[in-house]
Structures are given as C-alpha cells and as structure tokens.
Amino acid sequence: MPRLSILIPVYNAEPFLAGTIDSVLAQTYTDWELIIVEDKSSDKSFQIAKQYEALYPEKIKVYQNDSNLGMLQNWNKGIDLCKNELFVKLDADDIWLPSFLEKSVQIIDKYPEVGLVFTKYVNIDEDDNIIPDSEILLPDFAIEKPFSTIPLVHLGQKKMLSYPILRQGLSVMRRIIFDEIGKYRFLITEKTQAATDTEFYYRIGMHYNLFCIDETLYKYRVHRNSISKTDKENQLSSLKEFELKTTIINYYYEHKKIDLSQYKKDISEIIFKHNTFLIQYWFKKKKLLKSLCFFVKTLLLAPVNTIVFYKNRLLKR
Numbered sequence: 001m002p003r004l005s006i007l008i009p010v011y012n013a014e015p016f017l018a019g020t021i022d023s024v025l026a027q028t029y030t031d032w033e034l035i036i037v038e039d040k041s042s043d044k045s046f047q048i049a050k051q052y053e054a055l056y057p058e059k060i061k062v063y064q065n066d067s068n069l070g071m072l073q074n075w076n077k078g079i080d081l082c083k084n085e086l087f088v089k090l091d092a093d094d095i096w097l098p099s100f101l102e103k104s105v106q107i108i109d110k111y112p113e114v115g116l117v118f119t120k121y122v123n124i125d126e127d128d129n130i131i132p133d134s135e136i137l138l139p140d141f142a143i144e145k146p147f148s149t150i151p152l153v154h155l156g157q158k159k160m161l162s163y164p165i166l167r168q169g170l171s172v173m174r175r176i177i178f179d180e181i182g183k184y185r186f187l188i189t190e191k192t193q194a195a196t197d198t199e200f201y202y203r204i205g206m207h208y209n210l211f212c213i214d215e216t217l218y219k220y221r222v223h224r225n226s227i228s229k230t231d232k233e234n235q236l237s238s239l240k241e242f243e244l245k246t247t248i249i250n251y252y253y254e255h256k257k258i259d260l261s262q263y264k265k266d267i268s269e270i271i272f273k274h275n276t277f278l279i280q281y282w283f284k285k286k287k288l289l290k291s292l293c294f295f296v297k298t299l300l301l302a303p304v305n306t307i308v309f310y311k312n313r314l315l316k317r
Contacts, residue, residue, distance in 0.1 A: 004032040004101065005082030005175070006090060009074045013092035014043040015126070016221060020092055021052050021060075029101035034060045037078040040068040045092070072193045076183045087175040089197075095124070095219040104172035107211050114146050115208025116201070118171035121218035128219075135216055136164040142212045149205025153252050157245050157266040165212055166201040177204055187243035195240045202248045206257060238281075242274040272302050276309060 006024060010017060024034055036053075038046045046064050053062045061081075069077060075089065086108065090096065104117040123134035141147050142165055152160045181203050184196045204210065246267065253263040275298040282291040299306045 002031050002033045002084055004029075004086040004088065004105065004172070005084040006032055006034045006088050007075070007078040007082055008034065008036045008090050008092050009039065009071070009078050010036055010041065010045045010049060010092045011039040011068070011071070011074070012041045012043050013045050014041070014048065016093035017045055017048050018052075019095060019128070020090060021049075023095040023097075024090065025056070026098045027096065027101045028099050029105055032059070032101065033084065035078055035081050036060065036062045037074055037081065038062065038064040039070070039074040040065050070190075070193070072184050072186060072190075072196060079178055079183050082175065085175055086172055087178075088172045091221075093221040093223070095128070095221070097217040097219070100217040101172065103213055103215070103217065107213065108172060108174070111146055111209070111211060113209045114211045115177050115204050116171060116173040117211045117213065118165075119213040119217040120215060121220050122216050123222050124219045126221070126223045130219075131222060138165065138212055138214055139163045142210075144212075144214050146209035146211050147205075148209055149202050150252070150257055152205075153202070153248065153258060154262070156262070157249065157270050160248070161198075161241070161245065166198055166205075166210075171218075173204070174208075177208065181207060187247045189239075189243065191236060192240045192243045194236075195244045199244055199247050203251060206252060206255060238274060238277040242270060245270045268302065272298060272305060275301070 008017075008020060008024075013020070021034070021036075024032075034056075036049045038049055046062070049060075049062045053060045063081065065074065065077070078089070079087070086105065088101070088104075100119065104119070107114060107117045120136050120138065122136075123131040125131055141151070142163070149166070152163070184200055186193055187195060187199060201210070249258070249263060249266045249270070252258045253260075258266075275294050278294045279291050279298065282288075282294065295306075
C-alpha cells in the first residue's frame with residue numbers, strides 16, 4: 001500500500017481538472033494513491049477523471065456519486081475512501097509545484113509532534129497567470145518551525161484570523177487525526193461550508209503542532225466561479241467570519257483552552273460586529289424593518305458600544 005492518499009473532490013471542474021491531476025503526476029514524491037470523488041457534475045469532469053484512471057490504473061481511482069452530495073459531504077466521503085497513513089486534499093482547480101509532497105512529508109517525518117504541514121501559496125487566474133502581489137508573507141511564529149493555534153486564539157477574536165495562513169486547502173496531515181477529532185463539519189449553517197477547512201485547521205492546531213514551509217509550493221486559483229468570488233458577490237463573507245470565529249471560540253472554551261472572561265468578551269464582539277454589518281446590509285436593501293430589528297438587538301446587547309460606533313460613523317461623514 002502507498003503511504004499517502006491524495007483526495008481530489010470534483011464538481012464541475014472541467015476547465016482545470018486535467019492541470020490539477022497533472023500537477024499530482026509531476027510530484028517528485030511518488031509513494032501515493034490518488035482518489036477522485038466526482039460529485040455528479042453537469043460537465044465533463046467525470047470523463048476527464050476516468051481518462052486518467054485508464055492511463056494510471058495502479059495510481060488513480062475514480063468514484064462518482066449517485067447524486068450530488070454537496071461540497072462538505074463529498075469531502076467526507078472521500079476521506080472515508082483514503083485509508084493510508086498520510087492524507088492530503090487538493091481542490092480540483094488548484095495546482096501543486098513538483099516538490100510539494102516531498103518537502104511536506106520530510107517535515108512530517110522530522111517532527112513527530114506536527115500533525116499537519118502546509119506551504120506558502122500564490123493566487124492564479126483562469127489562465128494560470130500569477131495574480132500580482134498575492135504571494136503571502138509568513139508571520140515570524142510560523143516560519144519553518146512548529147506552532148500551535150492556541151496562542152492565536154488567545155489574541156482574541158479581532159486578531160486570531162488576521163495572519164495570512166491556515167486559509168488554503170488542507171495540506172499533508174496524519175490520517176489518524178480524523179479518528180481523533182472528527183472530519184469536516186458544518187459550522188452553524190450550511191451556507192458557510194467553504195470555511196470548514198479553516199475551522200478544521202484550528203481544531204488540529206489545538207491538539208497538534210502545525211508547520212508551514214517557507215516556500216510557495218501551492219497555487220490557489222481565483223476565477224469567476226471560485227468560492228472567494230461568489231462569497232463576495234453573495235454577501236457571505238461576513239456570515240462566514242461570524243460562524244467561523246464563533247465555532248472556533250466555542251471549541252476552545254469547551255476544551256478549556258480559553259477562560260470564561262475571554263469567551264464572553266470574544267462572543268460579544270463577534271455578535272456585535274456581525275449585527276452592525278446586517279444593519280447596514282438590510283438598510284441598503286431597503287428592508288428597513290429588518291435593519292431596525294438588528295439595530296435594537298445590537299443596542300440591547302451593547303448599548304455603549306452601539307452609540308459610540310454610530311456616533312463615529314456620523315462624524316466620519
């Protein structure tokens with residue numbers, strides 16, 4: 001059996017899937033199997049995947065769902081099919097550089113306390129062109145050394161997601177972690193399922209150290225159908241932040257990694273920020289009653305902060 005399982009969950013990825021699979025085949029590390037789980041696409045994704053399976057039957061296995069499961073359920077189904085010691089998920093429109101797996105596995109072998117390894121990344125467009133100024137700079141605590149996410153959560157809700165890490169698709173990890181802390185899960189609503197990989201990073205980072213390789217070995221694609229684009233257009237970014245932070249703070253409090261005073265403070269601030277967004281959002285939509293309802297809720301939650309917040313907004317005009 002190979003040591004590492006690679007999962008590519010696929011849904012309507014026809015324009016990019018071949019390039020993604022080619023980046024797997026180009027890896028310098030070769031002790032892997034590739035599991036492709038196709039979620040009943042309406043394009044030719046399944047046919048493309050089957051063509052690669054026919055060319056590399058010992059390395060690639062393709063499964064197609066009987067019906068569309070949706071992103072999160074498809075990810076978790078794929079995890080169940082991946083049985084080997086190490087695991088990595090690769091989105092069907094992203095690309096690895098050739099040494100991605102080799103360097104990641106080296107870190108896993110070097111640091112037994114590290115549960116997950118990821119790398120710096122850069123954004124690319126639909127034509128594989130690098131988007132200018134999209135390459136991340138790592139914070140000092142995450143440069144070529146193991147780190148925990150517990151100190152990040154201790155920074156409070158305003159700062160814990162402020163670093164340009166823990167955002168791209170899941171990277172090489174020990175498969176046993178799924179058995180210990182569970183798989184991907186919905187946050188509060190199903191609308192925010194695209195944020196579940198970040199929440200999962202923070203779950204792992206409470207129990208294991210993480211490690212980021214200070215080298216850009218991952219290309220994250222941004223295109224008109226990408227999650228980052230559609231979230232912005234559908235006004236989901238604020239909801240994702242609200243649910244993501246709330247879920248992380250709840251998890252860390254339940255496991256006694258933050259105290260009650262920080263928990264109350266963070267949750268109150270998270271709700272306040274989201275409510276002020278909703279007040280403005282519904283006001284712009286001319287849903288004045290909804291806007292007023294959220295204003296009253298916010299005023300009752302934090303009267304002083306609400307008055308100060310809107311006073312400052314008026315002064316800026």
